[in-house]
Amino acid sequence: MEPFRARSRLLPLLLALLVCACTSAPPTPSPAASPSTTEQPAPSTPLPVTPPPATPPPVTPAIPPASPTPLPPSPSPTPILTPALPLGELSAGPLQTALDDRRARLAVPGVAAAVIFPDGSRWGGGAGYRSLDPERPATPDTPFVTGSISKTYVAAAVMALVADGVLSLDDPLADWLPDYPRARRITLRMLLDHSSGVANYFELKLYNRLVFKATEPRIWTAQEILDTFDAPFHFQPGEGYRYSNTGFVLLGLVIEAASGQSLGEFYRQRFFEPLGLRDTYYQGEGPPPPDAAHGFRTRPDGVLYLFTDGTDYRPTASAATVANAAGAITASANDVATWTHALYGGELLPPELLAEMTDWKPAGGVRGDYGLGTRTRLFEGYRGFGHTGSVSGFIGATWYFPELELTISVLNNRGVIDPDRETRALLRAVLPAVRDYLGIASP
Numbered sequence: 418m419e420p421f422r423a424r425s426r427l428l429p430l431l432l433a434l435l436v437c438a439c440t441s442a443p444p445t446p447s448p449a450a451s452p453s454t455t456e457q458p459a460p461s462t463p464l465p466v467t468p469p470p471a472t473p474p475p476v477t478p479a480i481p482p483a484s485p486t487p488l489p490p491s492p493s494p495t496p497i498l499t500p501a502l503p504l505g506e507l508s509a510g511p512l513q514t515a516l517d518d519r520r521a522r523l524a525v526p527g528v529a530a531a532v533i534f535p536d537g538s539r540w541g542g543g544a545g546y547r548s549l550d551p552e553r554p555a556t557p558d559t560p561f562v563t564g565s566i567s568k569t570y571v572a573a574a575v576m577a578l579v580a581d582g583v584l585s586l587d588d589p590l591a592d593w594l595p596d597y598p599r600a601r602r603i604t605l606r607m608l609l610d611h612s613s614g615v616a617n618y619f620e621l622k623l624y625n626r627l628v629f630k631a632t633e634p635r636i637w638t639a640q641e642i643l644d645t646f647d648a649p650f651h652f653q654p655g656e657g658y659r660y661s662n663t664g665f666v667l668l669g670l671v672i673e674a675a676s677g678q679s680l681g682e683f684y685r686q687r688f689f690e691p692l693g694l695r696d697t698y699y700q701g702e703g704p705p706p707p708d709a710a711h712g713f714r715t716r717p718d719g720v721l722y723l724f725t726d727g728t729d730y731r732p733t734a735s736a737a738t739v740a741n742a743a744g745a746i747t748a749s750a751n752d753v754a755t756w757t758h759a760l761y762g763g764e765l766l767p768p769e770l771l772a773e774m775t776d777w778k779p780a781g782g783v784r785g786d787y788g789l790g791t792r793t794r795l796f797e798g799y800r801g802f803g804h805t806g807s808v809s810g811f812i813g814a815t816w817y818f819p820e821l822e823l824t825i826s827v828l829n830n831r832g833v834i835d836p837d838r839e840t841r842a843l844l845r846a847v848l849p850a851v852r853d854y855l856g857i858a859s860p
Contacts, residue, residue, distance in 0.1 A: 797841065
């Protein structure tokens with residue numbers, strides 16, 4: 418009977434616990450609150466609050482009311498400034514005015530010029546005529562005789578072969594032309610900087626008689642030039658400075674011997690075609706096109722006359738070809754500017770070789786100093802690298818200004834004038850815009 422009594426005592430306890438559990442559970446809410454109910458009793462224990470997530474979930478925007486309150490107008494967008502015109506366009510008017518003015522002052526039949534700016538833009542212009550009968554305008558694409566500007570091409574060709582490991586600047590001339598006088602003592606560097614002492618054949622009286630008074634067109638070869646215009650040295654190799662066209666005829670022969678190509682072919686493959694110089698020609702290996710500018714000279718009474726032998730060579734077959742490597746390149750102002758900008762802007766040669774070209778030495782009293790096939794002069798306080806050049810009836814100049822990253826090339830068909838005056842006039846026309854672009858204060 419004892420087990421039954423234990424169970425009988427346990428049953429009331431279990432019933433009590435069951436009742437307690439049922440009464441403590443929250444009531445199930447009714448489907449709708451009673452209208453008379455104004456306040457819900459608060460639960461005895463607050464429910465735990467779940468903290469919001471670190472990044473709130475996207476919220477679907479609410480549908481705006483049927484009659485929304487007008488929003489204030491959006492502010493006007495900040496205006497976008499129109500970029501400045503390219504310097505070539507900005508300076509076109511002043512440059513053309515300067516070119517027209519110089520042509521009128523100098524009574525030049527025709528003049529052409531080209532400028533390359535530091536922003537990469539260009540300007541090209543012409544004034545007057547490349548020929549007078551019939552009258553045909555000079556343009557920046559008209560080929561002109563460049564004269565000694567050709568020496569920059571010779572210097573670049575030698576430097577290119579140095580970069581190729583074919584030549585050294587201190588090689589003796591005897592390595593290539595062993596039969597030339599004092600060839601063992603003359604280096605290529607001496608020929609390039611005019612310190613070889615070799616006589617200048619342009620200065621000989623025989624030159625004028627054979628070249629300019631010839632009754633028939635004549636085509637000269639380099640060897641004929643050396644054989645015909647032989648003259649004593651001015652000084653011992655390396656002991657002075659004396660400008661010598663003969664030295665550059667010798668360098669032309671060295672380039673041909675070292676490269677295995679004619680000079681004109683070397684120029685074409687190495688420089689003209691890669692740079693797109695379509696209006697540049699080496700007259701030693703074929704005449705330029707018939708639309709090249711004619712050259713004009715002045716009689717003692719001041720009257721201009723056409724200097725020609727009736728061929729397509731400029732100015733004549735004899736004068737063009739006797740210039741040889743020293744001055745036989747004919748090119749347009751646009752092409753000369755492209756060439757100058759590429760050469761002195763560092764596009765063609767390693768920096769150390771360009772530095773050799775522009776290692777300046779006094780030029781024997783001549784205005785400016787000389788490097789290797791390269792002149793330097795000051796214009797308006799800025800140093801220019803380049804060269805001038807003339808052959809009877811033509812004169813020109815080309816200059817690169819490294820501080821301004823600017824190139825100016827100008828060519829005309831009269832000669833016997835100073836092309837640097839034209840350069841200076843064009844530089845003055847562009848200086849304000851170039852200084853503003855580069856942030857350079859006026860001196």
